[in-house]
Amino acid sequence: MTATILDGNALSAHLRTELAGRVAALTARGVQPCLAVILVGEDPASAVYVRNKVAGCEKTGMRSIKDVYAPDVDPAVVFARIAELNADPAVHGILVQLPLPRHFDSEAVLEAIAPEKDVDGFHAENIGALMQGNPRFIPCTPYGVMKMLEAGHVPLKGAEAVIVGRSNIVGKPMAMLLLAQSCTVTVCHSQSKDLAFHTRRADILVAAVGKAKMITGDMIKPGATVIDVGINRLPDGKLCGDVDFESAKEVAGLITPVPGGVGPMTITMLLTNTLESAERTLK
Numbered sequence: 384m385t386a387t388i389l390d391g392n393a394l395s396a397h398l399r400t401e402l403a404g405r406v407a408a409l410t411a412r413g414v415q416p417c418l419a420v421i422l423v424g425e426d427p428a429s430a431v432y433v434r435n436k437v438a439g440c441e442k443t444g445m446r447s448i449k450d451v452y453a454p455d456v457d458p459a460v461v462f463a464r465i466a467e468l469n470a471d472p473a474v475h476g477i478l479v480q481l482p483l484p485r486h487f488d489s490e491a492v493l494e495a496i497a498p499e500k501d502v503d504g505f506h507a508e509n510i511g512a513l514m515q516g517n518p519r520f521i522p523c524t525p526y527g528v529m530k531m532l533e534a535g536h537v538p539l540k541g542a543e544a545v546i547v548g549r550s551n552i553v554g555k556p557m558a559m560l561l562l563a564q565s566c567t568v569t570v571c572h573s574q575s576k577d578l579a580f581h582t583r584r585a586d587i588l589v590a591a592v593g594k595a596k597m598i599t600g601d602m603i604k605p606g607a608t609v610i611d612v613g614i615n616r617l618p619d620g621k622l623c624g625d626v627d628f629e630s631a632k633e634v635a636g637l638i639t640p641v642p643g644g645v646g647p648m649t650i651t652m653l654l655t656n657t658l659e660s661a662e663r664t665l666k
């Protein structure tokens with residue numbers, strides 16, 4: 384039997400309808416949620432993601448501000464703009480699209496965003512809050528994965544969860560969120576010995592490593608839930624994930640596709656975080 388597909392586009396559409404209702408209610412009370420997005424450089428994928436974030440705001444009734452800078456911009460210009468947005472009470476969420484050009488200290492940029500507007504959840508203060516089990520903003524991709532697991536009614540308590548990839552954006556916060564739900568969590572990475580030994584034990588397998596099709600069907604436990612966070616472009620221009628979908632779907636119980644899986648959920652959770660930030664201003 385082939386796996387059931389967890390459809391990120393369908394779940395996103397459903398969640399965004401709910402969001403639009405909340406946005407309308409908040410706007411009627413005089414607070415229209417507003418997201419400010421900063422893009423530095425001309426990376427085509429980043430430009431698409433930023434365009435989709437702005438479109439997501441528009442479709443749910445939120446306001447957005449988009450600031451685009453040349454790849455060689457002086458970082459001081461970007462820091463000054465972040466300070467301005469931090470001080471603007473009409474702005475509820477600020478994000479800087481990653482990756483930044485090499486002459487930027489990315490960590491310093493993320494730390495410059497006011498933690499209470501850091502809708503990406505990348506500021507050290509917000510990462511600390513997540514680790515302590517009291518998150519202010521949950522990083523959008525792992526937040527989207529948790530929503531997909533919930534929608535798929537995947538049992539979490541006591542489940543063996545294996546994450547392949549240890550990035551600050553996905554792997555590490557993913558581990559914290561699954562741990563908070565009482566999964567037994569293993570984080571694998573490029574130096575892990577015998578990766579397949581770990582992945583074959585997983586009831587929930589999250590692939591977030593950035594290598595096209597590296598998780599194959601023989602590395603998956605029959606019936607497992609397989610979440611593919613990877614977005615890789617093949618030489619023919621097509622997108623694929625870190626999981627070899629064709630072989631994996633014959634073994635897994637539930638699986639996310641690429642495209643149309645975790646990706647759209649990332650933007651939906653960003654919109655959710657922005658709305659929640661705006662709602663907090665009335666509390």
Ligand SMILES: Nc1nc2c(c(=O)[nH]1)N[C@@H](CN(C=O)c1ccc(C(=O)N[C@@H](CCC(=O)O)C(=O)O)cc1)CN2
Nearest residue numbers: 432478479480481482503523642643644646647649650
């Ligand atoms: N400041 C941030 N930078 C980056 C983040 C982030 O969460 N915050 N994550 C990624 C990129 N990303 C959002 O920014 C993102 C990636 C992919 C998708 C998506 O919808 N993918 C589609 C395919 C889109 C395509 O055609 O290329 C899919 O999987 O169906 C949304 C957001 C790194 N940077």
